[in-house]
Amino acid sequence: KVNGLEFAVKDLALAEAGRHQIRLAEHEMPGLMATRKEYAGSQPLKGARIAGSLHMTVQTAVLIETLVALGADVRWVSCNIFSTQDEAAAAVVVGPNGTPEKPAGVPVFAWKGETLEDYWWCTDQLWDFGDGKVANMILDDGGDATLLVHKGVEFEAAGAVPQPSADDPEEFKVVLSTLRKSLENDKQRFTKLAAEIKGVTEETTTGVHKLYELVKSEELLFPAINVNDSVTKSKFDNKYGCRHSLVDGINRATDVLIGGKVAVICGFGDVGKGSAESLRGQGARVIVTEIDPICALQAAMEGYEVKTLEDVVEYADIFITTTGNYDIIKAEHMAKMKHQAIVGNIGHFDNEIDMAGLEKTPGVTKQEIKPQVHEYTFADGHSIIVLSEGRLLNLGNATGHPSFVMSNSFTNQTIAQIELFTKPGEYGKDVYVLPKHLDEKVARLHLDALGVKLTKLTKEQAAYIGVDVEGPYKPEHYRY
Numbered sequence: 001k002v003n004g005l006e007f008a009v010k011d012l013a014l015a016e017a018g019r020h021q022i023r024l025a026e027h028e029m030p031g032l033m034a035t036r037k038e039y040a041g042s043q044p045l046k047g048a049r050i051a052g053s054l055h056m057t058v059q060t061a062v063l064i065e066t067l068v069a070l071g072a073d074v075r076w077v078s079c080n081i082f083s084t085q086d087e088a089a090a091a092v093v094v095g096p097n098g099t100p101e102k103p104a105g106v107p108v109f110a111w112k113g114e115t116l117e118d119y120w121w122c123t124d125q126l127w128d129f130g131d132g133k134v135a136n137m138i139l140d141d142g143g144d145a146t147l148l149v150h151k152g153v154e155f156e157a158a159g160a161v162p163q164p165s166a167d168d169p170e171e172f173k174v175v176l177s178t179l180r181k182s183l184e185n186d187k188q189r190f191t192k193l194a195a196e197i198k199g200v201t202e203e204t205t206t207g208v209h210k211l212y213e214l215v216k217s218e219e220l221l222f223p224a225i226n227v228n229d230s231v232t233k234s235k236f237d238n239k240y241g242c243r244h245s246l247v248d249g250i251n252r253a254t255d256v257l258i259g260g261k262v263a264v265i266c267g268f269g270d271v272g273k274g275s276a277e278s279l280r281g282q283g284a285r286v287i288v289t290e291i292d293p294i295c296a297l298q299a300a301m302e303g304y305e306v307k308t309l310e311d312v313v314e315y316a317d318i319f320i321t322t323t324g325n326y327d328i329i330k331a332e333h334m335a336k337m338k339h340q341a342i343v344g345n346i347g348h349f350d351n352e353i354d355m356a357g358l359e360k361t362p363g364v365t366k367q368e369i370k371p372q373v374h375e376y377t378f379a380d381g382h383s384i385i386v387l388s389e390g391r392l393l394n395l396g397n398a399t400g401h402p403s404f405v406m407s408n409s410f411t412n413q414t415i416a417q418i419e420l421f422t423k424p425g426e427y428g429k430d431v432y433v434l435p436k437h438l439d440e441k442v443a444r445l446h447l448d449a450l451g452v453k454l455t456k457l458t459k460e461q462a463a464y465i466g467v468d469v470e471g472p473y474k475p476e477h478y479r480y
């Protein structure tokens with residue numbers, strides 16, 4: 001604690017380095033900066049206490065400072081143990097004025113290389129805003145903050161946290177012990193918190209998927225906005241962001257020449273499309289695996305071979321999972337790979353690659369080459385290189401997506417926070433997407449920076465295709 005400001009970051013001395021990067025990022029984030037300007041006077045987030053769980057990078061720093069500039073009180077953690085940029089975390093704590101003090105300085109609990117226990121401890125620091133006040137908004141990426149609240153409420157209602165079963169994932173055991181401690185201190189902590197929360201805005205495909213499941217089982221405790229499915233999010237960040245940051249991660253981790261290598265991309269959704277292009281751009285011969293005939297056909301039409309993993313596991317050089325599903329690359333696959341094949345995941349959770357199975361394979365040894373790069377050697381002497389221990393490698397081995405694409409995503413986030421906070425009566429316990437005119441507005445805010453000149457519809461043309469001159473230009477069912 002400094003000046004009454006709580007935080008847990010690697011080193012506050014990194015703040016100046018972080019501030020320089022934030023300053024450069026601001027220039028590359030025109031949507032967020034325009035949103036700051038638009039709402040500076042009206043302060044729509046005044047009274048909002050936002051608990052944010054999203055990769056603590058330089059770009060996220062610009063998002064946090066935008067939320068603060070709009071009047072919000074914010075606490076922040078990262079949504080992955082490896083994704084924090086320590087200099088960004090320090091700069092956000094210290095704030096643009098150079099003193100770690102509210103309101104410009106923000107409590108951040110995040111550092112690169114947390115243990116799972118650290119991670120859930122950090123997530124549990126999100127809720128208490130001091131003076132008896134708790135969070136009233138969540139900004140989530142992957143749903144871990146939302147999960148903690150929902151599980152907390154569930155166990156408080158049951159009166160106890162269950163004992164973990166043997167086949168529960170390690171991480172869930174840590175969630176249970178975090179909640180057990182909480183329940184010992186206050187039997188109604190999460191129940192009271194959930195009653196305060198006006199809503200959650202969710203960043204990514206995997207988190208959104210969990211929200212729809214909560215709606216289906218009638219367990220969702222507050223309204224949610226699916227930011228991922230704004231067109232200006234998933235069709236840009238997931239695709240063009242990964243096109244940039246996948247090769248960045250592989251290069252920083254291994255410095256292996258990608259040109260000429262055979263690379264396998266598992267999954268050809270938005271992330272898969274960007275990832276395949278990323279590697280093809282470097283001259284790799286890219287092979288795609290898919291379960292969905294539409295996406296498989298798209299991949300084929302783009303000129304990629306579409307095979308099963310079993311077909312190619314023995315001769316490909318690079319394997320990347322992008323599915324948001326689990327058990328995509330199993331231990332037995334990894335055992336069959338070529339010597340020094342590279343294995344990584346860019347989907348949200350680490351269970352796309354069966355790391356637990358790999359660790360348990362008889363005779364396997366693990367050697368750290370450098371942080372977040374490990375060589376696993378099998379009993380027969382051949383080895384594979386695993387990036388970020390199976391966690392999303394573009395944030396573990398590099399610095400995630402660049403600012404310009406994140407400006408699109410985070411402008412949607414900011415608008416979504418304003419929607420849920422200022423119009424609580426308009427949203428029920430369901431999942432919503434932002435209206436199309438706001439999606440178009442986000443795109444519009446990014447055109448000038450790229451020198452894009454839009455053609456203007458005439459009144460007659462607008463009437464002919466049945467839209468308003470000012471938009472929205474497409475029906476809801478249009479897929480882009």
Ligand code: NAI
Pocket residue numbers: 204205206207234237238241242266267268269270271272289290291292295322323324325328346347348349392393394395400401
């Ligand atoms: P998506 O749903 O568009 O694509 C996933 C694709 O994987 C689908 O086409 C699906 O048919 C396919 N798939 C599912 N099971 C498969 C299997 N067993 N084998 C082969 N293909 C399979 O989802 P999106 O938006 O591409 O996101 C994918 C993951 O990436 C999610 O976990 C998401 O949260 C995450 N994500 C990560 C980012 C990053 O910066 N690392 C950025 C954005 C999203």
